Amino acid sequence: MKKILKTAGVLHLLYYALIISYAGMRTTFSKFWLLTGVFFMALTALPGKLLSWLKVPMGIGVVYFIFQEFELMHMAHARPETGADYVIILGAQVKGTQPSRSLLRRIQAGAVYLKENPEAKIIASGGRGPGENITEAACIRETLMQMGIDRERILTEEVSASTRENLLYSMVFGGRESSYVIVTNGFHLFRAMETARRLGMAHVSGLAASSEPVLLWNYYVREFFALILYRLQGKAGRIK
Structure with missing residues (x-):
């Protein structure tokens, strides 16, 4: 047990180092790997008997985690x-006026679909967050135009601050009975589709954009916790 925990701790710390060397110390969720790495290493100092009591709850947690990650990856x-x-196209971080890597991949995937389906209209969705000089929707619109998408096809929803709001406010344009394709990064698509179903979108499918390979595991683990929080908020009647 202690060997497993020590190995897990070392791997988490190494992955943290990789993340910050690749994308910087301010990368979202990166400190999770630092904290869990230290936590696993600290557990190795516990008496063996105490660790044996933790095997069952930790095992249950690992099984649930693997099951949920399989669903995320399948979607x-x-x-x-x-x-x-x-x-x-669901908004993501904008750096000043330029799309982040994740947002750019969403826009690129959406542009391909739009060129293959010329009758479809685009809803660029996302408000303005901290450190963003323009709204995420405006950034999506401008980038799509640079990719050759006609401005007249682009509708903007510029007030949302969450996945639920992205979809809820986007439905103002087409209602629940229109057909929609939701474009987001693959790790986020499961939650986006679950949200769409809860909102009553009758005809919806998903288009998964790619993600940064180095950060992919970081994204998937972060999404695991985001999904748990989303479901807990839903049960409490205050889902975001």
């Missing part, structure tokens, strides 16, 4: 329906 291979009325 990341979803194929969108063709001929949708609207394509919703």
